Amino acid sequence: MKPPRFEYHAPSTVEEACELLGSLEDAKVLAGGQSLIPLLNFRLAQPAHLVDINRLPGLDAIYERDGGVAVQALARQAAVEDSEVAAHVCPLLTAAVRLVAHRVIRNRGTVCGSIAHADPASELPAVLLALGGHVIGRSARGDRIIDAGDLFKGVFETALAADELLVEAWFPASSGAFAIVEESRRHGDFALAGAVRASGRLALFGVAPTPVLADPANPGRGLQPSGDLEATPEFRLHLVRVLTERVFAA
Amino acid sequence: MKVNGSLHAPPLDPRRLLSDHLRHDLGLTGTHVGCEHGVCGCCTVLLDGEPVRSCLMLAVQAEGHEVSTVEGLAAAGAPLHPVQQAFHECQGLQCGFCTPGFLMSVVGLLAQHPDPTPEQVEEAIAGNLCRCTGYASIRRAVHRAAELSGK
Incomplete structure (x- = not known):
């Protein structure tokens, strides 16, 4: 077996899922699994319990709400990519989803999962931040709205509590000019650096432990990106300048 | 779960990946x-008709769903599936290791776009790695498969 030992739970209602998350020690939510299963296969993640939410009914809607588009926990990235509502209300989201991995991955991966996973190089958290959207965390205690600005706490870390299930992400309409560009070694790879523009707001990803809002006039200020085999910190700062120019030229 | 049309019991251990099952x-x-982490595309199968990575799913998650593998494309001794036929005609394979994944990705593509544009073809196979053919003949094979499927 590649994954480490875990106890598998497949709740059939959201209430049951929230109860499990509230009562189990060291539980992880399994949605699309396109990030979590590789982490299990490599044994980088070793949760005691997996709560598989794929059998929860009526949690895959993509709909217009409060002048934006709401994406529920089990809406696959491919469904958001093909959604007319998303394309109409928030074309920035449609453009961003197309940059996430490959279509076959998007057939399974979820938008809410990408946000809850909070990979610093991931596109969708940065889009949520640039637009000033929010997520809804549900627990036995009730629903809690968490603004994007308060959500991302560190590498793979969010403000969601252990007993909270991210049931919905809300993206405001991308009404003004928008663009998302990224630089990666190969198509579909994680970005070395990326920039999202929503009107006058700029969010960067891949250059800090979380996505960050930046000043378009001086996007690299205060940033200390890490270096790795693929890019040095200096190269990432160079990309920040170039990508910012590109999103504001678009 | 149903695999290529026949019913199978799910594995007893939930840790079993669908690919290993x-x-x-x-x-x-x-x-x-x-690669076993979703990058190479070799393990692509259809889940309820949509291509997915079988190495990025637990087998128990396929319970109640229909899985199609390369073995389900054509019965032994029967004529090849149009996508297989096209890869054969256009030499869209060399060593063959990546081929099952390409075939399943392309079957999924043609179900959604029966007459795909070159861009749609590239997007659909971008998630499958081939280290022998260099992709040109694979691209040709996908367009040929669309022709053969349309007949």
Whole structure:
């Protein structure tokens, strides 16, 4: 077996899922699994319990709400990519989803999962931040709205509590000019650096432990990106300048 | 779960990946396993008609769903599936290791776009790695498969 030992739970209602998350020690939510299963296969993640939410009914809607588009926990990235509502209300989201991995991955991966996973190089958290959207965390205690600005706490870390299930992400309409560009070694790879523009707001990803809002006039200020085999910190700062120019030229 | 039309019990251990379940428990070794973290595309199968990575799913998650593997494309001795026929005609394979994944990705593409544009073809196969052919003949094979499927 590649994954480490875990106890598998497949709740059939959201209430049951929230109860499990509230009562189990060291539980992880399994949605699309396109990030979590590789982490299990490599044994980088070793949760005691997996709560598989794929059998929860009526949690895959993509709909217009409060002048934006709401994406529920089990809406696959491919469904958001093909959604007319998303394309109409928030074309920035449609453009961003197309940059996430490959279509076959998007057939399974979820938008809410990408946000809850909070990979610093991931596109969708940065889009949520640039637009000033929010997520809804549900627990036995009730629903809690968490603004994007308060959500991302560190590498793979969010403000969601252990007993909270991210049931919905809300993206405001991308009404003004928008663009998302990224630089990666190969198509579909994680970005070395990326920039999202929503009107006058700029969010960067891949250059800090979380996505960050930046000043378009001086996007690299205060940033200390890490270096790795693929890019040095200096190269990432160079990309920040170039990508910012590109999103504001678009 | 249904695999290529026949019913199978799910594995007892929830840790079993769908790819390993197909290969080791059901003996369907046509589904290949390369990187085991979703990058290479070799293990692509259809889940309810949509291509997915079988190495990025637990087999128990396929319970109640229909899985199609490369073995389900054409019965032994029967004429090849149009996508297989096209890869054969256009030499869209060399060593063949990546081929099952390409075939399943392309079957999924043609179900959604029966007459795909070159851009749609590239997007659909971008998630499958081939280290022998260099992709040009694979691209040709996908367009040929669309022709053969349309007949």
